[in-house]
Amino acid sequence: MNALELRFVWLLTVLGSDTLRALASNRLWSEDLLNDFVPSGRVSNRLVRSLNNKDDTAVALAKASSASSSSAEVGTKDEKAENVELKAKNPESPKVDLKNLEKEINKKLQKQTELEMQELQKELPAEAHPVGFAHSSVKILRDPVGHPVGFVGEKMMSVATKGKTRFPLIKGGGGHRVMDLSQFLWYVQGLVWALLVVFLVYVVVDYTLWSDFSYWSRRGVPTRSPVLPFFGNSLLKWRRHLFLEPSEFIKQYGTIYGWFEGKVPWLTVADPNALKEILIKDFDSFTDRQTFPTMKPYIRLMMSDLTGGDWKKVRSLVSPVFTSGKLKAMTPLVVKCAERLRENIKIAMRESESSVIEVKPIFSIYTSSVIASCGFGLDTVLKVDDPFIVHGRAMFVNPLQTSILSVLPLAFPRVVARFLPHAFPFESLQFFIDVGKQVVENRKEERVKENYNSRKDFMDLLLDAQEKDDSGLLTDECVVAQVILFLLAGMDTTSNLLVMLVHELASHPDIQEKLFAQTKEKIREHDGDIGYEMVHNFPMLENVINETQRLWPATGSVARRCTQSKQLSNGIQISQGTTIQIPIYHLQRNPEFWDDPNEFHPDRFQNNTERNPVSFMPFGLGPRNCVGSRFAQLESRLAAVHLISKFKFSVSEGATTRVEFSKGNTQLHPLGVRVRVELRQ
Template identity: 35%
Template sequence: MNPDTKRKAQKFVERMNFILKLSSCQVTENKYGTSTFDYFKAQGIVGPKPLPYVGNLWGMWRKNIPNYDKEMTKKYGKTFGYFDGTLPNLYTTDINLIKSIFVKDFDHFVNRRTFEIKRKVCRKMMTVLQNKEWKDVRSSVTPVFTSGKIKLMSKMITECANRLVIKFQKIIQTGGKLDAKIQFSAFTMDVIARCAFGMTIDNLGEKDDPFTTKAKVVFSPPATKSPLMLFPFVFPKMLPYIGDGIFFPKDFFFFVNLLEDLIKQRTNSSEKYHDFVEVATESIIEYTKTVGNKEVPSWNREEVDEIVTAQTEFTKQSLFFLLAGFDTTATTLTNSVFLLARNPDIQDKLYQEIMKKYEKFGQVNHEMILDFAYVDHVIHEVLRMFPPVPRVERGCNKEVTYNGIHIRKGMVVTVPTFALHYDEEYYPDPYRFNPERWDSESEIKPSSYVFMPFGMGPRNCVGMRFAMEEIKIALCTIVKHFRFFPVAETPEEMQFEDGFLGVVQPIHATVGIESR
């Protein structure tokens, strides 16, 4: 058999094997296509009626998730049953359930929803790790986000914020209309480039900038707005055979390759960068385990590099959350200037408070934003009204029952954050932008168990403190220099893209900008 014929025969065999596996999986799924659908009904839990095989997911790629979740909660109550394919998913905004699931009984809900991912680096992302492996990686990465480590990176964040001021001044000279999401995306990518990669990129936000353009594709892939998004939920066992391109488009590996090359270059270098790659590598290498009576490294050098690559790219929870961190922070800053433009009295008060701090410290820096209550209140209220992650999930790893609600092993519990953050029981007058509600003296100060922009409990966002540092430095810097106001293009209410997106995407976020 000649080589060409042999290759064709091999491809034919591979295709037939794939078809056989798909057929086998289809038969299995058909058998159980509706068999779980009485799970909630048997417990007296209401919810939307599921369709065979797809459950309640059909058409989700066309939905506006924030509005959809608020409508569903209004219709079915604080706790209702839902089906992702045939998988039962308990949706809840009940404070007692949230406290139990995310904090009190965390040992029953250690993991997040998981899909079988085989790719190197992707399989080591903290979002997909489970049980003890997740705990070990989390424990080794957490020291990277101590106050001392963040303070080192804070200087780089400040430099990026000062470059943003120069960009905004140019925008004022050319019309004074700020496309907030584009500019803040460039800023947060600048921060990532400095703090995670130790590099400065001059053309961020420009037309041919590969960093920002590829990051956008990674976090808003076309599949999330098409029926393709159903496949991992309806046929989860088939993911290893069809590939995980739905989650990780090719642009994702631009960042993987970049970081792997960076780590290789530094292996034999003695230069100090004080960025995330360096700090994370040192922290993970130092993490040990006990074998017999001897303390040994928990991971070999190859595993350390893979974990660092997975955790580094977005100085947040993982390579994926590198991109999530890029997008969630850019989205939060976008929402901040929108709300400040629409609420000039609050913007003026924030400016006055910033100037008081500035007079004391002489610059916007790490020390200035410490113990700065009002800027914390403003950011908390922005994150309440527009939480960047619309749903927070936990997978049940050990069955448990709460007040007659049985949650079995393998099912998912979801908190729809928009529905939670607009619940009038927890947040009176929820559609009003009111930073004062977060004041320690406020009679309506919300419970910490109903505020979830960073998740909650032991598996919350590991990079939360870094994200807050970045947001506070950026917000203090720009409000000190500029005033934001509505223009003809500014919508009355913030609008977000439709689609099954992991991070909400603001649209039409244009505001006016002028120097103070």
């Protein structure tokens, strides 16, 4: 930053707060400001109010000056103020010669300024003399109407000269000069033009030298258009349903095409053979996921953000947490939350006169309760306004997502990570970090006691894994990071699945009744015990949930990064650092794999063992699939059984079966799904 920019930053610091506050409120006058123009005496608050109420400014100023000049005759300060007020009320006050008044005020101001400058000269060292633009005399500044105005406030003066003068000064070597408003505006205008020129030069250099938007065409790969500087193909992403986009472009460019997210080359791959190579056969060349630069260490420690050897080690430590035996032990905690879910549905029915309820908030409480209990070890009854719910919901609300600002992370990812922390809800993240740290500390204190009774929850299992870790990777911070990832990966995805499950059952009453009959039979077979064994030996329930996930996957696409250059069997060369987009939503509705792909037919999963593995992967595919997929299935199935056995869902009168989804990201977030609920006898 050069000297010119440093001066401008200093001026904004000194002048910004008071000036902008006054301009925003259109109240440029203050008692201190009037005293700048009438230095020999104080003015009344009534006069200040009259000026701010847009009375004749010049006349009021003249009356104030006249009042101050007669201070010797009036006597006390109270008498002076009273004299000013009486003269302001007197309709027969003599006319004021404004020209003479201005000259008189200028003389007083100049004399006072010279005296104050002399005092300041004595206090400041030689290398800290106030300097500025050449302006030999102090003049009254006027607004466009002609009224005398000022933009200097008490706070600004104290910053500039420790209260010794009422005019803005810049420290440096030189003489004593005062900057007026016109010079300040000229200064700002010059800087704006300079910044604009620098920005345009940067755009040209970035587009011509630093960006390679011919990357894919030179490799013979079809490329989306148009491609724009900085933003690539993603300028209007906040206005679109991103999970639908790949299907549109696959029709136009084929099953493999290139595009740019910002300046980064991406390759969309929907070819089944190429996907098997990327996800399974040649996984060692595509081990990493897409990550976003962040300054927060807890995010970097999440398994989803770890890369290379660190990911492999942490994955090997965490995977045993989700074995069948561990999930069975954790099932009672989930069942308890599912029973509360059933009660919350009843409460919502009582509060709704028509028994039509919005289901997403209720399902969010359920998934949050499961995570609080199984992840954080908090056995508490959560309500909609509970901090755990509020902060959990905030974690999925990105303020940049639905505005034009959503393209900033694409063009300037590191700048956004450094200077726009609110692109991610770090306040809510910090809440869960604090909770997680406290739980780890408390749990470690309990575990050393002889009579400790393990909850067999996610936290206990991670601490068990930590004790067996000889690499030092699974630190307390890493444990907390995995619990928070458990929240991020499981809260919204499972609640969205339950929303769409209820929606499909309400829209297909014949399938719902068949599932209800089989649910009653299964409950009788297990003597009323709704647990792990029951929900994992229930083929129709599994088929219904699978079909819901096929139509409405948690995310429309997933990404993998090429960690070492690789040539696919079709001849396409993928360079290290390239990001691969895998369009799950498109693949799971591809007519090449599925008959009537847009219809809800759970029976299609009956004995469907011959399907292509890339045609259905709601939890991903290959070594880097979702580590918690089995827990998510347990959680959703237990909730479904508790719902189907007690309630009947139907489409509310006049409602449409079409579901609206949020825009701006690849995840599927249903909006405002409402259904009619009846209690089964």
